[in-house]
Amino acid sequence: MVFIIFVIFWACVLSLVLSKIKSGRMAKWAKLFRILTLVFSISIFAYWFIKKSAVAFVDNSVGLQVINKLPQPLDFYLINVNKMENTTTLEPKHIGKIRPEYYRIEYLKMDKSDEYWIIGYLGKKNLVYFSQHAVPNKNIDQIVEVQNYINQSVKLSDAAKKQVDAYNYENTKLGIWITLDFLLLFLNLVLILRKNKS
Incomplete structure (x- = not known):
């Protein structure tokens, strides 16, 4: 494009x-x-x-429902971890801002992946949530309830943050x-x- x-x-x-x-x-x-x-x-x-x-429905995809249980609206991003032979690529996507007690549905193409990350921002730059999720069965849809301000891995969240920054920069351009x-x-x-x- x-x-x-x-x-x-x-x-x-x-x-x-x-x-x-x-x-x-x-x-x-x-x-x-x-x-x-x-x-x-x-x-x-x-x-x-x-x-x-x-609607971003994808054939042979895994449905993901992200529910915000926190008292503040968060801006969520999804990173699909694609693994091919010896390389791993991170594919970011903006889920959107989710208000408390609301949800968003995304569809993940998992043919080259069995893992995804979810990043939540309070404001533009303040990363307050990071979680890593495995997909052992690609026939079952995923539900993620965001209930705490957590960062499961500082190293992975730093990598995710760089991907999100690059993604936002490209979208701005x-x-x-x-x-x-x-x-x-x-x-x-x-x-x-x-x-x-x-």
């Missing part, structure tokens, strides 16, 4: 430059390129947002590029509609 966002960005920049061509044979090709850029970009973003907002794309799309759309009206 990152590559497509860069492509959309440069296509929109080129569309703005081409909007200066107002006459001649090149004007028709420029207008066609600008219209195709708009249609392609809007279609990609529409598909992406629908996919993101849909992606958010900035998407915002720029939307701004350029809006400018291109306004220019095309205004030209059509005149």
Whole structure:
């Protein structure tokens, strides 16, 4: 998706430059390129947002229910520990902020994993909960009740924190590029509609 966002960005920049061509044979090709850029970009973003907002159910997955029994809302992250031959990779995912006595459901793809970690933050940087969970039977859904402020392993929680920080940094960068794309799309759309009206 990152590559497509860069492509959309440069296509929109080129569309703005081409909007200066107002006459001649090149004007028709420029207008066609600008219209195709708009249609392609809007279609990609529409598909992406629908996919993101849909329920994240995964085939052959393990259902995980995280219940917050603590008196304060916590921001939870999940790290799937993938093990392949001699390497271990940590795959972070944001579960979301869970209020007291509420829960969230996630679906874990456990084909390369038999373990996951749950990290809870009070605020943005204050890690107050870390737990490590094994999945011996991948046919049984998991329920995790967060009842105490605990850190089961300082070493593992430090590794998890680094992964979460990197994950949030990448999401922030992606958010900035998407915002720029939307701004350029809006400018291109306004220019095309205004030209059509005149």
